[in-house]
Amino acid sequence: MEETFVPFRGIKNDIKGRLQCYKQDWIGGFNAGFRIFAPTTYIFFASAIPVISFGEQLDRDTNGILTAVQTLASTCLCGTIHSLIGGQPLLVLGVAEPTVIMYTFMYNFIKDRDAVGPRLFLAWTAWVCIWTAVLLFLLAILGACSIINRFTRVAGELFGLLIAMLFMQQAIKGVVEEFRIPRRDNPTLVEFQPPWRFGNGMFAMVLSFGLLLTALRSRKARSWRYGTGWLRGCIADYGVPLMVLVWTGLSYAPSGYAPQGIPRRLFSPNPWSPGASANWTVIREMPQVPLLYIFGAFIPATMIAVLYYFDHSVASQLAQQKEFNLRKPSSFHYDLLLLGALVTICGLLGIPPSNGVIPQSPMHTKSLATLKHQLVRNKLVKTANESIKQNSSLEQLYGKLQEAFQQMETPLVYQLPSSRSLRELSTNTIQLASSSGNPDAPVDESIFDPEKEVDVLLPVEVKEQRLSNLLQSLMVGGCVGAMPILKKIPTSVLWGYFAFMAIESLPGNQFWERLLLLLTAPSRRYKVLEESHTSFVETVPFKTIASFTLFQLVYLLSCFGITWIPLAGVLFPLLIMLLVPIRQYFLPKFFKGPHLQELDAAEYEEALALPYSQTIREIEMHRAGRSVELDAEVDEGEIFDEIITISRGEIKHRYSPVKTSSSA
Numbered sequence: 001m002e003e004t005f006v007p008f009r010g011i012k013n014d015i016k017g018r019l020q021c022y023k024q025d026w027i028g029g030f031n032a033g034f035r036i037f038a039p040t041t042y043i044f045f046a047s048a049i050p051v052i053s054f055g056e057q058l059d060r061d062t063n064g065i066l067t068a069v070q071t072l073a074s075t076c077l078c079g080t081i082h083s084l085i086g087g088q089p090l091l092v093l094g095v096a097e098p099t100v101i102m103y104t105f106m107y108n109f110i111k112d113r114d115a116v117g118p119r120l121f122l123a124w125t126a127w128v129c130i131w132t133a134v135l136l137f138l139l140a141i142l143g144a145c146s147i148i149n150r151f152t153r154v155a156g157e158l159f160g161l162l163i164a165m166l167f168m169q170q171a172i173k174g175v176v177e178e179f180r181i182p183r184r185d186n187p188t189l190v191e192f193q194p195p196w197r198f199g200n201g202m203f204a205m206v207l208s209f210g211l212l213l214t215a216l217r218s219r220k221a222r223s224w225r226y227g228t229g230w231l232r233g234c235i236a237d238y239g240v241p242l243m244v245l246v247w248t249g250l251s252y253a254p255s256g257y258a259p260q261g262i263p264r265r266l267f268s269p270n271p272w273s274p275g276a277s278a279n280w281t282v283i284r285e286m287p288q289v290p291l292l293y294i295f296g297a298f299i300p301a302t303m304i305a306v307l308y309y310f311d312h313s314v315a316s317q318l319a320q321q322k323e324f325n326l327r328k329p330s331s332f333h334y335d336l337l338l339l340g341a342l343v344t345i346c347g348l349l350g351i352p353p354s355n356g357v358i359p360q361s362p363m364h365t366k367s368l369a370t371l372k373h374q375l376v377r378n379k380l381v382k383t384a385n386e387s388i389k390q391n392s393s394l395e396q397l398y399g400k401l402q403e404a405f406q407q408m409e410t411p412l413v414y415q416l417p418s419s420r421s422l423r424e425l426s427t428n429t430i431q432l433a434s435s436s437g438n439p440d441a442p443v444d445e446s447i448f449d450p451e452k453e454v455d456v457l458l459p460v461e462v463k464e465q466r467l468s469n470l471l472q473s474l475m476v477g478g479c480v481g482a483m484p485i486l487k488k489i490p491t492s493v494l495w496g497y498f499a500f501m502a503i504e505s506l507p508g509n510q511f512w513e514r515l516l517l518l519l520t521a522p523s524r525r526y527k528v529l530e531e532s533h534t535s536f537v538e539t540v541p542f543k544t545i546a547s548f549t550l551f552q553l554v555y556l557l558s559c560f561g562i563t564w565i566p567l568a569g570v571l572f573p574l575l576i577m578l579l580v581p582i583r584q585y586f587l588p589k590f591f592k593g594p595h596l597q598e599l600d601a602a603e604y605e606e607a608l609a610l611p612y613s614q615t616i617r618e619i620e621m622h623r624a625g626r627s628v629e630l631d632a633e634v635d636e637g638e639i640f641d642e643i644i645t646i647s648r649g650e651i652k653h654r655y656s657p658v659k660t661s662s663s664a
Helices: 009-019 022-031 033-061 068-085 097-110 118-141 144-150 153-177 194-218 229-250 278-284 291-296 298-319 332-349 360-389 394-408 427-434 450-457 467-481 491-504 510-519 542-562 568-577 579-589 593-599 612-623
Strands: 643-645 650-652
Touching: 009 118, 009 332, 022 033, 022 467, 033 068, 033 097, 033 153, 033 229, 033 360, 033 467, 033 491, 068 332, 068 467, 097 118, 097 153, 097 298, 118 144, 118 278, 118 291, 118 298, 118 332, 144 298, 144 332, 144 579, 153 194, 153 298, 153 491, 153 510, 153 542, 153 568, 153 579, 194 229, 194 491, 229 491, 278 332, 291 298, 298 332, 298 360, 298 568, 360 394, 360 450, 360 467, 510 542, 542 568, 542 593, 568 579, 579 593
Parallel strands: none
Antiparallel strands: 643 650
8 A cells, every 4th residue: 555645635546546446346346246145144153243242232231222123223223334345345344342442432431421421422423423424534535544553463463352352352242141140120129039040050161162163163164074065065054153153042941940031031122122222313402402512522532433444444455464365456545434334323323333344354355255255266176187187287277277277367447457367386286297117297186186286386374355245244134123033033143153253264364373482391392393384483582482472461451451440441542552662662772673574574584394313313402502403305495475374273475485594
């Protein structure tokens, strides 16, 4: 993204770039056929279930003023508009945990004010949204999104882990609440007597942990040794929503043996219930807000604007990382401008605004990378099988695969034909083909197995389109009408899904990986090197890694702790923004430049696993204070290009030689 602070230039460039590929965004989605429903369903559940849970949380924290109906309506409205006229269609919008925190703080502040009180709470938040939109408009017009380039890995990963902690915190709080009496219910009911409360809590733990464990297991179904390929793929694509249905069904097992309220289920009014439409006409009550509170709304609006600017931009940045090899341009400035308009609409409708969400946005891109992989893979497997039947040599077969791959790489109207190609054939395959002494001899499946070899040849690509985002937004909107059905979902299943979302966002977070490294016993650290690992493990001294990680941990706990402080908790977005000057001016005084660059690089090298003997030798040399040298058979200029790290579930890409440094 070009850094420009000339008013309107960034917005103009974004609109110009995205208009050129707008038609292709739709054609690409429809060309995917029924396969588009796999990423659509995956992201729908990843969006809808947290939004329903946030509605349940807001219902408790605002005494029923805001419910799941409002959070679902906001997510549907903003997501649909963004998928139709937004810039980056990979960006997923929804009501996020920080928004819930901000609204809870604002309600606690205003509920005891006689001039406003709960009656005018939504009218006051409408003024907050208007001020927020004004600030977002100014940030977009003045090109503030150019600063997003200065948000390095330390900020993005810390914020990502903060979101994961908030997800896990909500899961734990939810399970603990299952043992208590809800504030809005009658404590004299049978299901709230101590024995039944304990039984409800224990059953809730079974449902929560059951969903968590089975959902995590189903996501890895493609690596199972059991079942056919299509069955494993189906479980991997649709296993998580299937587990929600399974555990919801199991929750009815105690029926007839326990009171009706066990287990507890989602509580939310139907959209057609009496009084449910009151907050849709909040615009009529806005003039009743005292002038002092109208201008006072600028203070929380500033915090929300900073939060949305950072959250929306980082979510978009994570959804279009360089390692995904996206071909279409970004749209940070225009998307921020559109977000300001969406915040205004939500405020006037009396619903909490939606913005770009983490981890759903990068999860959306990764699911579309899997979709593109499947589409291209099927074409290449078919081509390889036809070549084998025609008794083609390995060179001829590879040439036909390259030709088929290029046919799938249709350039956009304003682009030159793609220069991207397949990866090189593996050394083992080439050796097997030449073992007969005739490299031009026909190959069979014993030499080149299409089902296995094609996966190795394919580079990382993403199916960039708008259809999946539009469909999942409309499906979220459909949940508003399906509220009577959604009420059958146990709240404990939602808490289990929250924990799943938190854990699902951890792979690929370098900060998390370094925390695990600190917990690894010194005598067992060689096992890290025996698997694919980040190159800084070899090039940066362990004391430096530990110091940098501890700094991040203290800062993370500070951000997390401030969310627990009443009223002052709205300041936590400022702590995130402070990471920019801290990274630029403070950290270089305590860490060496090369080490800091390795630990906080936007892209980083993925080093291959090392044999046990070599690992032990390098550790011994490291302890002796000598530089670690590569084995003779490894070229110091070896380039790791688009390596897929299966062990950590992430995709990394970098063009640079592996370098080593001393431990000094």
